[in-house]
Amino acid sequence: MCGITGFWRMGGDGGDGLRGQAEAMSARLRHRGPDDCGVWCDERAGLALAQQRLSVLDLSAAGHQPMHSACGRYVVVFNGEIYNHVDLRHRLAGEGEAVAWRGHSDTETLLACLVAWGVEETLRSCVGMFAFALWDRQRRELTLARDRMGEKPLYYGWQGDTLLFGSELKALRAHPAFNAAIDRNALALFLRHDCVPAPHTIYNGIYKLRPGYLLRIGPKDRRDTQQWSYWRYNDAVASGYASPFDGTDTEAADALEKQLGDSISTQLLSDVPLGAFLSGGIDSSTVVALMQARSHRAVKTFTIGFAESGYDEAMHARAVADHLGTDHTELYVRPDDALSVIPSLPSIFCEPFADSSQIPTFLISQLARRTVTVALSGDGGDELFGGYNRYLAARTTWGRVQRLPLSSRRALAGVLRAVTPEAWDHMMERAKPLLPRRWHLAMAGDKAHKLSEVLTLSSGQAYLLSLASCWKNPEGVVAGASEPITVLTDPTSWPRTDDLAQWMMAMDAQSYLPDDILVKVDRSAMANSLETRVPMLDHRVVEFALRMPLHLKIRDGQGKWILRQVLHRYVPRELIERPKMGFALPMDHWLRGPLREWAEALLDERRLRDEGYFDPVPIRKTWEEHLSGRRNWQRQLWTVLMFQGWLEENQGAS
Structure with missing residues (x-):
C-alpha cells in the first residue's frame, strides 16, 4: 500500500524544477507510505513520478519505486496489492517468458506482465486492489488505471498545460499549477450524497478515475486522451443473469464458502503483521471466521465500543472473538476521544466527506495500527448480498x-x-x-x-x-x-x-460503495499508515454473488441469507442474529451538547453569507429545528459542517 503522485507538463523540457515539485507533492502523502520514498523524472518529456511506500510485500530495496521494467521501456508507480501475483509469475514462466526476477514484490510482477501482455490483458489478469501510473518511454504515453471495484483512489486533472495525478487531492494541491477553484455543482452533489461522487471532485477541472477504468494520454497535447473500461459492473450483472447459479441452498453455501475462503487465503499474503476489524456483525464475523480457519495462530481482531446505549456492538464482537479464539483487542471510546478526531477530518479526507462513521473507522484503524500493518474488513457484503x-x-x-x-x-x-x-x-x-x-x-x-x-x-x-x-x-x-x-x-x-x-444493490455497488464506504475506509486507515483489504470485493466473489438469485440473498424478511448460512457453520446463530446497527455515533445528541458551540460558529448566518457558497436561510432553519429537538437533522447538518470545516482548513492553503 502506498501513495503515488506525479505530473506531466506538456510542451517540453521540465528543467531542474521537476524533482523538487514531485518531492513536494509526494511529501503530502507520507502517511500513506512512511517506509520509503522515491522520485523519477523524464526531464525531456517534462514528466515526474513519485511514490511513498508502505512496505508490505518484499521489504527489501528490490521493492523500491518508481520501478523500471527489466527492458527499461516502462516506469511505474503503484499503489495497492496484486493478490495473485505469484500465480502470474508461474503463468509467465509457463508461456516461456524468462524473467530475471530482482525480488518478490507484486510491482515487479505487474511490470513483467505489462511487458509481456500489454495493459488491458494485464489488468484483466490481475486480482487485487490498485491504482497505478505507467510511463511508456518509447511511445511517450502515460497510462493511469484503477481497480475494478474502486478500492484504491486515483485523482487527475489538467491545470493549464500540466496534467496532475495522485492518490489524494492534497498531493495535487502541492503543485504550483494547481487552481483550487471550488466546483459549486460538485458541492450540490456533496449535499445530496454526503460525498462527492465520481468522476467529480470538489475542484473545477479535477476528477476521480472511475473504478475499472484506464486513462491513456498521448504525446501530442491534452486532447490526445482516451478513457475506457476494462471491466464493468453492469456487464457482470448481465453475465450473472445469463448464467445464474441453479444449485441447492447447501450447494450455494458450499460454493460461496469456497470462493470467499479462496479470496481470504490470497489476502493473507503479507511480510508484516496482519489482523482484521471485527464488529460482531455478519460481514466482519464471516471474514474473521474464514481467516481463523486458515490460520495456524490466533488472528488479531480489533473492535471499538461506545458507552452510549444503542451504539455499542463491542460486546457482540467479543462474544464472536471468544468463540473463534482470536487474539482480540477492544477499546471503549469516550465522547472526548471521538470528538478529538473532528478537527483532523478535513485534512484526512482532503475534500468534503460527511459519513459520520468516518470517526469510529479512524479510531479502529488507529487501534489496529498499534500492532498490525494490514487489516482485513467485511465491507461489500451489504451491496452484494442484500444487507441494507x-x-x-x-x-x-x-x-x-x-x-x-x-x-x-x-x-x-x-x-x-x-x-x-x-x-x-x-x-x-x-x-x-x-x-x-x-x-x-x-x-x-x-x-x-x-x-x-x-x-x-x-x-x-x-x-x-x-x-x-x-x-x-x-x-x-x-x-x-x-x-x-x-x-x-x-x-x-x-x-x-x-x-x-x-x-438498488447494483446501483449501490457502483455509487455508495466506491464513493462513500471505500473512501472512508481508505482515508481513515491510510491516515494511520494501515493497509486495509476487502476480501468480498475480489472480483471473482463479486461475479459469483451476481450469479446468485435474489432468494438466496433476501429470504424470510432477512438480508444476506446465504452469507448467514456460511457464518452459521463457524459461529452459533444466537451470537450474531440481531438487528443491524451499522457504525453509528450519537451525533444528534452531540450537536445539541458538546459540539454545539463548534457547530454554531461554522453555521453563523453572517459567515455563511460572506463565504457565498450557501443560502443561510434553509441551513439556519434546519439548525434551529434540530436544537429544539423537534426534528433530527444530524445528517443534513453534518454535511454542511464538514464542508465548512474543510473550507476553513483549505482556504488559502497551498
Whole structure:
C-alpha cells in the first residue's frame, strides 16, 4: 500500500524544477507510505513520478519505486496489492517468458506482465486492489488505471498545460499549477450524497478515475486522451443473469464458502503483521471466521465500543472473538476521544466527506495500527448480498406504496404534511396506551413527513435516489449550483434487472460503495499508515454473488441469507442474529451538547453569507429545528459542517 503522485507538463523540457515539485507533492502523502520514498523524472518529456511506500510485500530495496521494467521501456508507480501475483509469475514462466526476477514484490510482477501482455490483458489478469501510473518511454504515453471495484483512489486533472495525478487531492494541491477553484455543482452533489461522487471532485477541472477504468494520454497535447473500461459492473450483472447459479441452498453455501475462503487465503499474503476489524456483525464475523480457519495462530481482531446505549456492538464482537479464539483487542471510546478526531477530518479526507462513521473507522484503524500493518474488513457484503434495510423496504414499503395511484398517494402525502412534526409526536404520546408496543414510534413526526416524501415518488429509481439523498434539494441550498447527472440519475448507466431490490444493490455497488464506504475506509486507515483489504470485493466473489438469485440473498424478511448460512457453520446463530446497527455515533445528541458551540460558529448566518457558497436561510432553519429537538437533522447538518470545516482548513492553503 502506498501513495503515488506525479505530473506531466506538456510542451517540453521540465528543467531542474521537476524533482523538487514531485518531492513536494509526494511529501503530502507520507502517511500513506512512511517506509520509503522515491522520485523519477523524464526531464525531456517534462514528466515526474513519485511514490511513498508502505512496505508490505518484499521489504527489501528490490521493492523500491518508481520501478523500471527489466527492458527499461516502462516506469511505474503503484499503489495497492496484486493478490495473485505469484500465480502470474508461474503463468509467465509457463508461456516461456524468462524473467530475471530482482525480488518478490507484486510491482515487479505487474511490470513483467505489462511487458509481456500489454495493459488491458494485464489488468484483466490481475486480482487485487490498485491504482497505478505507467510511463511508456518509447511511445511517450502515460497510462493511469484503477481497480475494478474502486478500492484504491486515483485523482487527475489538467491545470493549464500540466496534467496532475495522485492518490489524494492534497498531493495535487502541492503543485504550483494547481487552481483550487471550488466546483459549486460538485458541492450540490456533496449535499445530496454526503460525498462527492465520481468522476467529480470538489475542484473545477479535477476528477476521480472511475473504478475499472484506464486513462491513456498521448504525446501530442491534452486532447490526445482516451478513457475506457476494462471491466464493468453492469456487464457482470448481465453475465450473472445469463448464467445464474441453479444449485441447492447447501450447494450455494458450499460454493460461496469456497470462493470467499479462496479470496481470504490470497489476502493473507503479507511480510508484516496482519489482523482484521471485527464488529460482531455478519460481514466482519464471516471474514474473521474464514481467516481463523486458515490460520495456524490466533488472528488479531480489533473492535471499538461506545458507552452510549444503542451504539455499542463491542460486546457482540467479543462474544464472536471468544468463540473463534482470536487474539482480540477492544477499546471503549469516550465522547472526548471521538470528538478529538473532528478537527483532523478535513485534512484526512482532503475534500468534503460527511459519513459520520468516518470517526469510529479512524479510531479502529488507529487501534489496529498499534500492532498490525494490514487489516482485513467485511465491507461489500451489504451491496452484494442484500444487507441494507432499504432492500427489504423495496419489497415491502415501496411494494405497497406503488399499488396506490399516484394521485391518491399525493393526496395522502398532503394530509401527512398538513400536520406538523410536533403535532404528530404529541398525538403518538397520547395514543401509546392504546397501541401495541411495536407501534410506539420515536420521533413519529419525523417518520410521518419522511413517508409523505416517499408517497409522492413516481418510480422505484426515484425511491432509491430519495433514500440516498441527504438534502433533497441541494440546488436550493448551494448558491449558483446546477446539480450534475450521476450514475443514479442517468438511465443509460443503469443495469438491467427484473427486481427493484436487485437494481438498488447494483446501483449501490457502483455509487455508495466506491464513493462513500471505500473512501472512508481508505482515508481513515491510510491516515494511520494501515493497509486495509476487502476480501468480498475480489472480483471473482463479486461475479459469483451476481450469479446468485435474489432468494438466496433476501429470504424470510432477512438480508444476506446465504452469507448467514456460511457464518452459521463457524459461529452459533444466537451470537450474531440481531438487528443491524451499522457504525453509528450519537451525533444528534452531540450537536445539541458538546459540539454545539463548534457547530454554531461554522453555521453563523453572517459567515455563511460572506463565504457565498450557501443560502443561510434553509441551513439556519434546519439548525434551529434540530436544537429544539423537534426534528433530527444530524445528517443534513453534518454535511454542511464538514464542508465548512474543510473550507476553513483549505482556504488559502497551498
